[in-house]
Amino acid sequence: MKLTKESFQVKNVKATAIEGELAYTASFYVNGKRVCAISDAGYGAGCDYKVLHKALFSQVEDYINSVGEVTTEHGTLPYTFEWMIGQLINEFQENKKLKVWCKTKTVMQLPGDPAGQYRTVDYPFTPAVKQFLNGKYPDAIIINERF
Numbered sequence: 001m002k003l004t005k006e007s008f009q010v011k012n013v014k015a016t017a018i019e020g021e022l023a024y025t026a027s028f029y030v031n032g033k034r035v036c037a038i039s040d041a042g043y044g045a046g047c048d049y050k051v052l053h054k055a056l057f058s059q060v061e062d063y064i065n066s067v068g069e070v071t072t073e074h075g076t077l078p079y080t081f082e083w084m085i086g087q088l089i090n091e092f093q094e095n096k097k098l099k100v101w102c103k104t105k106t107v108m109q110l111p112g113d114p115a116g117q118y119r120t121v122d123y124p125f126t127p128a129v130k131q132f133l134n135g136k137y138p139d140a141i142i143i144n145e146r147f
Helices: 054-067 081-104 127-136
Strands: 008-018 021-030 033-040 048-051 069-072 075-078 106-109 119-121
Touching: 008 081, 021 054, 021 081, 033 054, 054 081, 081 106, 106 127
Parallel strands: none
Antiparallel strands: 008 021, 021 033, 033 048, 069 075, 106 119
16 A cells, blocks of 8 residues: 555644643554554654554655655755654644634635745634635635634
8 A cells, every 4th residue: 555645644642842842742643543652752852652553664664765855944854754743743733723713713824825824814714704705815725614
């Protein structure tokens, strides 16, 4: 089975900020199967993990090797398991924050907005608000529709 970025997920995430770094414990899943227990103490030493499903973890390693490198604002870096987990944890935390905002506000992005920057309207998301936003900002991405 060929793995894709969508094959990976973190669950049971418990996170807190320690001295400006994110400390967490979580479970890493591949296609719905728990593969690793992961943790990071938040002191810059990287994440620790305990492999629970060796065959699937081997496929994850093959996927990581196929990606090779990633380009960041700091240059080209090797794509590693820790890098992938960091991305998944950050995405999980971002979605958690957005879900809270979406309960009481309408959240959107416009083309050209930097990644991670959102605009809010201090009204709950309703069909009327959606119609208004679609009329005024036809290219807007309404985040509330994801949740």
